[in-house]
Amino acid sequence: MKDLTTPGHSGKSVARVVSKSLGAIALCASALFAQAELGEPEKDELKFGFIKLTDMAPIAVAYENGYFEDEGLYVTIEAQANWKVLLDGVIDGKLDGAHMLAGQPLAATIGYGTKAHIVTPFSMDLNGNGITVSNDIWAEMKKNIPHKDGKPVHPIKADALKPVVDKFADEGKPFKMGMVFPVSTHNYELRYWLAAGDIHPGFYAPHKGDTSGTLDAQALLSVTPPPQMPSTLEAGTIYGYCVGEPWNQQAVFKGIGVPV
Missing domain, CATH: 3.40.190.10 (Periplasmic binding protein-like II)
Structure with missing residues (x-):
C-alpha cells in the first residue's frame, strides 16, 4: 500500500482518498452486494436513500464530488420521509442501499418487523x-x-x-x-x-x-x-x-x- 504521507501526496489527495472510501462503503445495502469475490458490478445505476441528518454526509460528499462515478457507479440519492419508509425501500428493492440506523439491519435479521437479510459494511457516525x-x-x-x-x-x-x-x-x-x-x-x-x-x-x-x-x-x-x-x-x-x-x-x- 502506498504511503499517503509522502511528499508526493498532498493533504487534498489524502482527503480525497478518505472521502472516496467513506462514500463507497458507507451504505447499508441489500444482500445483493454480499459477494464472496469482487467482480464486475451487477448494477452500475443505483439509488441510495437517506434521512436528512449530518451523518449522511459521506454519501453527499461522494455524490457531489463524483466519487461514485470514479468507481464506475451512477448513483442518485433520495431523501426519505422516515426510517420505516427507508427500511422498506431497501427490503423491497426500491432502494439499492441507504444510510440507516444501526439497529435496523439487526432488527430485520431477527424478524422484528419485516424479516430480511441486510448487509452493513460501514458505520457512519459515533456518539452523534x-x-x-x-x-x-x-x-x-x-x-x-x-x-x-x-x-x-x-x-x-x-x-x-x-x-x-x-x-x-x-x-x-x-x-x-x-x-x-x-x-x-x-x-x-x-x-x-x-x-x-x-x-x-x-x-x-x-x-x-x-x-x-x-x-x-x-x-x-x-x-x-x-x-x-x-x-x-x-x-x-x-x-x-x-x-x-x-x-x-x-x-x-x-x-x-x-x-x-
Whole structure:
C-alpha cells in the first residue's frame, strides 16, 4: 500500500482518498452486494436513500464530488420521509442501499418487523445524538440543576427533570417525548437517561401483543421523524426529544429548545 504521507501526496489527495472510501462503503445495502469475490458490478445505476441528518454526509460528499462515478457507479440519492419508509425501500428493492440506523439491519435479521437479510459494511457516525427539551421545560429543570460560576454543571441528569414529570402527573397530564424509531439508539439512550433519573420510560411487552413501549410509563415516548422534531416540539405535541444533528441545534437556532 502506498504511503499517503509522502511528499508526493498532498493533504487534498489524502482527503480525497478518505472521502472516496467513506462514500463507497458507507451504505447499508441489500444482500445483493454480499459477494464472496469482487467482480464486475451487477448494477452500475443505483439509488441510495437517506434521512436528512449530518451523518449522511459521506454519501453527499461522494455524490457531489463524483466519487461514485470514479468507481464506475451512477448513483442518485433520495431523501426519505422516515426510517420505516427507508427500511422498506431497501427490503423491497426500491432502494439499492441507504444510510440507516444501526439497529435496523439487526432488527430485520431477527424478524422484528419485516424479516430480511441486510448487509452493513460501514458505520457512519459515533456518539452523534443529543437530548433537547423545550424552553418551558428547561426553565423548570434549571431550578434543580447544580450551578458553578453561573453555569449548569454537566452532565445534566434526568434527576432534574423528575420534579417536572411528577408535576405533570399530579395535574393529570402526560409527559411526552420523541425518539426516531423503536430500534434506534436514540430510543435506548433516552430510556436509559430517563430511568437513571428515576423516571419510568415504560415497558415493551410483545408477548402480550403490546409493542408501544409505554406500559407503566411516566414519560411517554413516541416516534417522530428527525426533520419533524423541532416543529413537533414547537407545537407542544412533545416536550423533548432525542435525535441526531442538526435537529438539536435547529431547536437552538429557532429559539424553541435547549440541548441537555
